[in-house]
Amino acid sequence: MTNGLRLVTHGGSFHCDEAFGYAILRRALPPEALAASTLARTRDPRVIEAADIVWDVGGVFDPERRRFDHHQKGAPVRPGGSPYSSAGLLWAAYGRDAVRNILAGRGGEDVVERLWTEVDEQVVRLVDLADNGLRPVPDFGDEGLDRAARIAEGMALPSVVEALNLPWDADPANRSQGEDERFARAAEIVGAFLDGRIERSRARLAAYDTVLDAHARSADPRVLELARGMPWQGPAHDADLPVLFAVYPDKGGDAWMVGCMPPEPGSFAQKLPLPQAWAGLRDAELVRVSGVPDAVFCHLNRFIGGARSRAGALAMARLAIELAP
Template structure:
């Protein structure tokens, strides 16, 4: 926004706030590149019909939903519902229009391709949950959501005996504090999903280029087990670097959460370390193999690969 452009007027209701209008405001600020009310936009928390009518974007107040004119209330008769008939809150309505743009604003360079997928994931989980609780249709009931996101946002409201809860600007400072909290949660959730999707793409790419589809070699440590299971990859062993400089050899469980292995490491290596393991395995820089044979390590990539390949060779010698 240039200096000669009018600041957009963003309007929601005054008084006690809930998670849906706080989250909606968070999404709008990210999607529109807004940072500070009074500097690059005006935030009005009001019940004044005149101010509501003049708002550029209005949510959770005004008794009207019309995305084309940026009206996002959900309290009126005939308010929109999701395909499963869950009523939208203002958070859900705003998310349908601005969610992907908000997610894209949180993406590091090169990761924008995940924005649509992340927005859809968040809509079916976090945003849907806000809709359910705000409309009183949560299966477990809002009263049981004691540590949930909606509850924690609501606790930013001033208490009944707090002077900040009275007067024409009652709760405005708390509303902005709740918005900062909501943005922090959203940033971390988006980054977690981005990292998960990036890992999935990397694992699938590494598997496609693997010389042996049973052996997955990753040049960085990352979550891989769910990718292997979700895509039914024929991986039996994975080699990847650890944070301590070693290279790990991991076995693959037959199903998520299992402590069994499709192909355990050699029984002769179980519980051995360093020189003893190097002598038995024939891998000079072998470091250890767990007693239960689900993981081992070497000091180098080549050493870990040698351990993995020796394990796979047992299949052909049976």
């Protein structure tokens, strides 16, 4: 019979770091140990002292004793000097196990390390900064950009978790139970995000070789021909491929898409958009203007279009190149 672990974090209202920490542990610990474990949300020193894993409370950072607080004087910092939260401390100790278990054998240790590093840099570090009162996004000195940054922060993971706390005027008689229920819900949401982020990143890495192989077999190096939809823009950027368009079946299998290549990762622009004359057209009108017999649509912003067949989608891509100024 497996002995369960006594997991402890603080009670009351919660932040993203301790909810994220609990999500990490739930993915990192062996299933049989987790099934027999208990979670206590408390500041009782006796309960904290008797616990197996403690985070965000207790005033101690000692990985060997499995204590992961960051509020005490002399708390650990990242190599660059930025502070950890309990999420960052638990990610450093248990994150690789969490990634490994989420992957469930669909990637070697090199993939585990790459995904651990990516999540640490792009997600966990930002949770650390937010929990320590530091803005992940600096001031731009531009009113519009600064307002957009504040709006983006309001939709970020720490703000999502913050919104799950009980309001100040909730019924005090049931507040403790309600806070525990809200914490469990927050950990489930953060955990689902972590699962999805790892899965999407794994799929992106898995697409790299497939995209390069498909490009080598494509008739025109400017038109990437894919047998199925997948993340193709990142691999094309990373390999510096001369791709202007990618042609691939949509997920429903009812059409073939023509996607435009952005000039740089994350850009909403296109190296070469679809022709201006096609913008916003559909079906018969698009067929008439483009001359492609089974053309279906062209987005108003000209970054994607589609046809009923692979041949039709290829024709749209080739015409777009021919018609370019």
